[in-house]
C-alpha cells in the first residue's frame with residue numbers, strides 16, 4: 001500500500017529544510033514557481049554520475065563513455081514516459097527558455113515556402129498571461145518575418161477569454177504559443193478548443209508547460225499539442241536542463257537552432273546534413289549530469305504519483321484561498337476558486353509595496369516572490385506594479401500557509417495599514 005502523502009516526510013528528503021533562516025526561523029519555502037528545492041535523490045544522482053560515469057556521451061569507445069551514454073539516454077526514456085511521448089521526440093535543452101527559442105529560431109531560419117516559414121500577413125497567437133519566455137521569442141520572430149502578433153485577453157478573474165477564439169485563430173495563423181498554467185495567477189488554460197481550432201487552420205500549438213508539468217500529469221498525446229517546453233529546475237531537478245518535446249514529423253523537417261558537434265549525419269568542408277531528432281537539436285556535449293539528475297527528479301515525482309501531487313496542491317490551495325478570504329485589505333489577484341487553477345497565489349496588500357512585504361515575510365523565514373514575475377504586459381493589464389506570489393509544492397503544508405497568513409498580519413502591523 002502506498003504511504004499517505006506526507007509533506008513532513010517529503011521534507012526529510014530535502015537538505016535545505018534543515019537550514020535555519022533569519023531570526024532562527026525554519027524555512028517556509030513558497031517560491032517553487034520560480035525554482036523548486038532538490039531532494040537527496042537528485043543531488044546523489046548528479047554526484048554519482050560525476051563520480052562513476054563521467055565522460056562525453058555519444059563519443060569514445062571506452063567504458064565510461066558507454067556508461068555515460070546509457071545514463072543520458074536512460075534519462076531521456078524517463079522523460080519520454082513522463083510525457084507519454086516517443087523517445088526521439090524528447091530533446092534536452094538548457095531550459096524552457098532555450099526550448100521556446102529553439103522553436104522560434106527554427107521557424108525563422110526555415111527556407112521560404114517551407115511549412116514552417118513565416119511571411120508578412122501570417123499570424124502568431126499568444127495570450128496576455130505569457131511569461132516573457134513565451135512572449136519575446138514570438139515578438140522577435142514576428143519582427144524578423146513581418147508576421148503579425150495577436151493575443152487572447154483575460155477576464156476580471158484572470159481567466160483566458162476565449163470568446164473571440166474564431167477571430168484570433170484564423171486562416172493566416174501559423175503558430176499558437178500559449179501557457180498551460182499562468183506563473184502569476186495560477187490560471188490553468190483549457191486547451192481543447194484552442195488546439196482543435198489551431199489544427200483546423202493548419203497552425204501548430206506550442207505549449208509552455210513550465211508551471212504545469214511539475215504539478216500534474218501531462219500526456220502529450222491526449223493534449224494533442226505540437227510542441228511543449230518545461231524546465232527541470234521547477235520540477236525538483238537541477239538547473240541547466242530543460243525539455244523540448246515536439247512531434248517527430250515536425251522535428252525531422254525543422255532547421256536546428258544550434259549547429260556543431262553531434263548534430264550531423266555527414267559533413268564536408270562546405271556542407272552538413274542534419275541528423276534526425278533528437279540529435280539534430282542537441283549540438284555539443286550536452287548537460288549530461290543535469291539530465292541524469294532531472295530523471296531522478298521525475299522518478300521521485302513518479303514515486304509520489306502525479307495524481308497525488310495534484311490533489312495535494314489542490315487541497316492546499318483551497319485551504320490557502322479560504323485563509324486569504326479572511327484577511328482585511330489583502331487582494332487576491334486571479335481565480336478565486338480551485339477550478340482550472342494551480343497552486344500559485346498572487347496577492348497585494350493595500351498601502352504596502354510588494355518588495356516591502358517580501359522583506360517583512362523574510363523575517364519570519366517565509367520565501368515568496370515579489371515583483372512583475374517576468375510578465376510585464378500582464379501586470380500592466382492588471383494595473384499593478386507587482387504582486388507577492390506564494391507558490392506551493394509537494395513539501396508545503398497547511399502549517400506553511402498559517403505562517404504566511406500570520407506574517408502578512410505582522411507586515412500590516414509593521415507598516416500600520
Ligand SMILES: Cc1ncc(COP(=O)(O)O)c(C=O)c1O
Nearest residue numbers: 095096097131133183208210231
Ligand atoms: C510560465 C513560465 N514559462 C517560462 C519560464 C521560463 O523558465 P526558465 O527560466 O527555466 O527557462 C518560467 C519561469 O518562471 C515560467 O514560469
